[in-house]
Amino acid sequence: MVYIIIISTVLLFILVYVFYTGIKTAIYVRRIVNEKDKPPAFAPPSPKNVIRERFKSSLFETAITCLENEVEKDCALESIIEKLPLFLKADSWSFLLTPNNDEWRFLFWSKDLDFLPLEEVASEIQISGEHIKKVIDTKKVLFIKDTKKNSLWYQKHSLSKSWLGIPIMVKNEIIGVLNVDWFKQAKVSKFERELINYFLEDIDRVLKTVFSVSEQFLSSELDILTQVYNRKALEKYISQYKSDTSKKAVIFLDFDNFKKINDNFGHTVGDQALKILTKRIQNSIKSDDLIFRYGGDEFIIIIDEITENISIDIIIQRIKSTVKTPITFNDMLIISSISTGYCLVPEEAPDIEKAIEIADKRMYLEKEIH
Template sequence: MVYIIISIVILLILVYVFYIGIKTAIYVRRIANEKDKPPAFAPPSPKKVIRHRFKGSLFETAITCLENEVEKDYALKSIIEKLPLFLKADSWSFLLTPNNDEWRFLFWSKNLDFLPLEEVAKEIQISGEHIKRVFNTKKILFIKDTKNNTLWNQKHSLSKSWLGMPIMVKNEIIGVLNVDWFKEVKVSKFEKELINYFLEDIDRILKTIFSLNELFLSSDLDILTQVYNRKALEKYISQHKSDSSKKAVIFLDFDNFKQINDNFGHTVGDQALKLLTKRIQNSIKSDDLIFRYGGDEFVIIINEIRENNSIDIIIQRIKSTVKTPITINDILIISSISVGYCLVPQEAPDIEKAIEIADKKMYLQKEIH
């Protein structure tokens, strides 16, 4: 009698599962593309199920970012960190790899805060063969045993196994996602296929949802501070070589900013730099221009200078707003800047020469401090 009851229960479960399976297959068939429509009652392949779930997760993240109007670099972080989470990595980082500029880590997992990431990025750009292989081939690269791999010569690393993934937008690589394990692991062929699918989906979402191809590939904006970058400054210089209007060029550098990164981590340092840059922007007119020259150095071009003393007033205003303390994650940060300036055409014939003079004046002021 007991066996009959068990058999009936099992039969009912099987009928229920079969019914649910058919129902699910019908719905899957309705929403599938015509090109890849599955047979009426065939279950979808595991790869398709996982890929669709991952893609759905990416879209949910993208929509949340859009709804909350988060900054684009944070949106990018929220999207690509899905991969390290899927792979159960011990740490991860995203290295921005522009063609004609310094490489730098844009964001990373918290357990890498102790590393001198600016130095690491410079080392990798010079001698990081593992990253260069990913950058040049635009393909994923897995190193199972970093200790015994000839491509791996990275200092300051706890990684035993490493996976490098190119983050692409419109077939152009914008950076490399580093996924690290502190023990030796194996990435199966199945997982590698999934990763390549995921990278395609990330590419599609980045260019359609956030239009990051414009931000990274053709934009003149600095990704962190959202002011103009050095490429934009070079373009401005070339376009204004014969401009004879009165201008002032300000070259400024944050004092001891490296200490903020060393004491509180690069995440806090980046947030501080963004806030302080925004304050500087608010201290100048909308038609004046601010460029991130590199690191914590900035060039400001003030248009239509009529009186020499007006530039002193602007500089004092900028210094004052930078000195106002800021609080990030309950950390009080007090900053200051060293400044040099040059007037065009009184002191220099063009913008390029004015930047050179202003830079030298700024360093003289820094030495006094």
């Protein structure tokens, strides 16, 4: 009789465990919903593997849909990355670009953060955001259960009670940090943390595999927003062509009062306007001329084989003309202008680095006149 009771108890425990595992798995699986179907509620033998495969499938479906519909690369990246905070049932989220040698900035975020001065927040975090810096230094996920009691946390505008920082990496290089926020204290279980690490591996694999058809997206020398060369690429160019004596022109340009566009229309519209204007500038120069995003709304253009001031004046006027053409975006009319300065190499400067310095000063002289 005692043996029967023991065996019955063991069997009951096994049944309860299997049933609990199945329900728990079904709850997690149902958070990863595809467009056309809903996952069945069943009890698989390996919950983590099933959930991971489901998530991986969802990532690839999203990426392929973006490619088929020719969605812009930053929008595709957003569609992929937002899967994590949705899965974790976060109250808000944001993705912060964290380049080594440039200003940090938020690339995209959930709608409930639209009211925040995100440029100011990004600047604050770059200076004093020890929680973000720890994620970058360790390349590991960091969870802060109570932001008010954590010494790493310092954000004036934050509503977060609990926060999760997730490093987003491509080719083992961090491109930014995904901020996952809860407005009340939350708990991230050990099971969820393990799944997050699996998801990060899959996100990295998806970005490398699917977007390999567009290597520009993965290039650490391209600005993700505008898809022109970034400051890192400019520094590499300067070092490679330090002793180059060929004739070149360096144009330094800065958008006038671009902050007003962000303030009046919002950062999302500002980003779209900057992408459109950058594309117009690209179309105003030859394909073999180089354009670099120097930082914020500042750009540098390097033009080869130019010898006369009159030629560079023509190019600058063409760029200014195309930038002045109003942009219509969601029934909003956006008008912009630029200030420029230029310098000829080697006539006015011995190298590109010195030419940038001279062109920058001349640009500010023109800006003061406006």
